[in-house]
Every structure is written in C-alpha cells, then in structure tokens.
C-alpha cells in the first residue's frame with residue numbers, strides 16, 4: 001500500500017481536516033507505537049515501532065468511522081428526506097456537513113430508498129451495496145480513504161469461491177482437486193454470494209425501474225466488483241451488536257485501521273466496544289519490529305482459506321470431518337436414535353483434542369443393533385460411563401476409516417510440491433496440497449495416539 005494512501009487514511013481517521021477538528025467524531029486514537037508494514041509471512045499488517053506493554057490501549061475508532069448498518073443508514077438518510085431517524089445509534093453518528101451536497105447517480109438512488117427496504121437487507125447485503133456505490137462515487141465519498149486501502153481482488157486468489165465465480169484458468173480441475181469439506185464450504189458460500197447479489201440487484205433494479213437482468217450490464221453493480229466488495233466484507237468484519245439486526249449473523253461492523261490486524265490462533269490483542277467506539281488493547285507485550293495479531297476466532301484452515309483466502313502453517317483449530325465415512329455404515333434404527341438424541345452428523349476429529357464426543361457416540365451407536373434398548377449406550381450419552389466398553393471396536397472402525405483418509409491424502413499431498421513457476425495456478429495447487437497434508441497429520445496422529 002502506498003505511503004500516500006496510509007497518510008490519507010490516518011488523516012481521515014484522525015479527523016485532522018481544518019473544518020473537522022472541532023467535530024464530535026474527532027476522538028480517534030492510533031498509538032504512535034503502531035505502523036502499517038509488509039511482513040514476509042503474512043503480507044500487510046500492523047507492527048510495533050517501539051515496545052508495547054501488555055494491556056495497553058492502542059487503537060480507538062469512534063462510531064462515526066465504523067462502517068455498519070447504523071452508519072450506512074445515517075449517511076443515506078442525509079440524501080433522503082423520507083428517512084426520519086430518531087434513535088441514538090443513528091443520531092450519534094456524525095456525517096460531515098458537505099456530504100449531502102454532492103449529488104450523483106448513486107445518491108439519486110439513495111433518495112429513493114425507504115428505511116424499511118434498507119432494514120430488510122441483511123448486513124452483508126446493505127454493506128456490499130453501499131460500499132460498491134461509494135467505491136464508484138470516488139472522491140465524492142466520505143469513505144474514500146478507507147475504501148482506497150481495502151485489498152484488491154488479487155489478495156483473494158487462493159479463495160475457491162473466487163476460482164468458481166471468476167472462472168479462473170483451470171478452475172474446473174482445481175475445484176475437483178479440493179477435499180470434500182472444502183467443496184461443501186465453497187458451494188455454501190456460492191449460495192450465500194449468489195443470493196446476496198440477487199437481493200441487491202433486484203432492489204436497485206426496482207429503484208431504477210428496470211429488470212434485474214438489465215442491471216448486470218449496467219454500471220451500478222458490476223459482478224466482479226460486487227464479488228470483490230463481498231469478499232472484503234466477509235474477511236474484514238468484526239463482531240458488534242447492532243440493535244435493530246434481525247439475527248445474530250448481522251451483528252458486525254467494519255472498523256478501519258483495526259482491520260489491518262492479521263490473524264493468529266492465540267489472542268494477542270483484545271477488543272471492546274462502548275459508546276465511544278471500537279477499542280483495541282494488547283493482551284501480550286510486543287517488542288519493536290514484532291507484528292501484532294488478533295484472533296479472528298477458532299477457525300480451521302479450511303474455513304480460513306474459504307472465507308479469508310489464506311491458511312496458517314500450524315493451526316490448532318484444524319479438524320478432520322469423517323461424517324461421509326460414518327453415515328453409510330449406519331442402519332435406519334441407528335440413524336433414528338442419533339437424530340432423536342441430536343447426535344446425527346458432524347463427526348469430527350480435532351487436531352488438538354482428538355475424537356469429538358459426538359463422533360464417539362456415533363461409533364458406540366454403530367456397535368448396538370437396537371440402540372434404543374441399550375443401557376450401556378444410555379450411560380455413555382448421559383455421562384454415567386466413559387464408554388470404555390466400546391473402545392476396542394471403535395478403534396478398529398476408526399483405524400479403517402483413517403487409513404482410507406490417509407490413502408486419499410497421499411495421492412494429493414504431492415500437489416504441495418508442484419514446481420513453482422510463480423503462477424496463480426501453481427499457488428492454488430500448492431494450497432490444496434497443504435489442506436491434504438493437514439488432514440493426513442490429524443489422521444496419522446489419531447492412529448498413533450490410539451491405545
């Protein structure tokens with residue numbers, strides 16, 4: 001990222017423009033001990049330019065600079081007299097005095113949107129629509145300094161959703177090489193993406209009084225740009241309670257500058273949100289030159305690759321899903337029993353904690369002809385027994401499954417060692433290889449640890 005863009009971002013977020021200095025939003029804080037840098041292992045991130053203590057407040061971004069349902073509706077309302085806002089979560093957001101003066105074809109649409117229509121959209125739909133419009137509004141947009149530092153679509157080259165939607169070179173081969181769990185995650189993401197795009201297109205088509213098909217070709221919602229914005233939102237959102245949200249998946253915000261923090265499995269920074277804004281503090285000490293990290297959550301490499309476009313060399317949240325191996329072995333009465341007790345499906349083995357209790361229950365059920373009548377099984381499920389009576393056969397069954405897993409992994413881990421020619425195609429193949437390596441590691445370790 002060019003220094004100029006960083007400079008503009010900092011100037012904007014510190015609100016140091018002449019006319020802004022006395023405004024209520026000028027309460028950002030970026031510690032002078034922080035710098036934006038390119039790190040070899042992770043790419044762009046936040047570094048310590050001098051030692052930072054544990055429990056030190058390092059960033060505060062006021063609500064006026066957070067991009068979420070509240071701030072978007074507040075900004076759109078500035079262009080739209082029909083939208084009357086009364087609640088504090090809108091009114092506390094400061095919108096620069098001149099932002100309602102600049103008119104263009106996008107603000108023309110803002111003038112036509114109804115508050116109910118905006119609130120009917122999910123957070124991702126509203127944010128993707130708004131950011132894409134604001135991106136196209138260029139220097140007319142209040143958010144330009146933030147939008148300018150968002151990653152480009154090239155930063156997501158490893159995400160299988162991008163291969164699928166952009167139909168990148170060799171996408172069919174690459175998608176076919178993916179482990180089953182990644183294929184499934186990608187197909188779920190594609191459904192989410194397609195549905196969000198459809199909803200947004202149909203709302204804008206309605207406002208333009210044209211059909212949804214016509215809008216694909218228009219300059220309002222180009223699909224490749226929509227995909228870019230959608231991925232940026234997906235990979236940069238942070239949890240924040242949104243009072244008017246309809247479901248918990250809508251409770252998030254984008255937080256400029258905070259979103260430069262890269263992920264690690266352990267929390268090394270914490271976040272707090274209060275009336276003054278979004279606060280980041282350290283949970284460990286950093287020495288000069290070290291990169292600061294924050295945990296995005298307990299995510300496996302499969303999740304990180306699909307949703308964020310990267311994987312970690314070591315990830316304690318990796319797990320192996322063996323549902324597809326167990327399900328065909330179950331008889332109808334066993335399936336009924338598992339469903340009745342809420343233990344059907346999602347059979348995993350975790351890198352750190354081993355075989356999950358769910359999986360252990362499924363293997364125990366497999367060993368019971370009439371599970372409904374088994375006291376031994378009831379004792380396991382109710383926590384009265386440790387299930388040792390099932391262990392021997394469980395180990396035999398698991399070993400057989402894991403040997404099959406290892407066989408498939410062995411055929412594919414070689415992808416990781418594809419000859420590097422610097423192309424995106426090879427980078428993608430190598431990443432697929434690392435996913436099989438992760439799976440094989442869990443399978444082999446589980447076999448080794450069996451007693």
Ligand SMILES: C[S@@+](CC[C@H](N)C(=O)[O-])C[C@H]1O[C@@H](n2cnc3c(N)ncnc32)[C@H](O)[C@@H]1O
Nearest residue numbers: 042044151235236259260261262263308309310
């Ligand atoms: C919230 S952003 C973090 C800042 C980002 N690196 C940037 O330059 O804007 C999330 C993105 O950062 C990258 N990222 C985060 N943590 C990473 C890590 N540990 N290793 C490699 N890339 C990482 C991924 O591209 C991810 O989609």
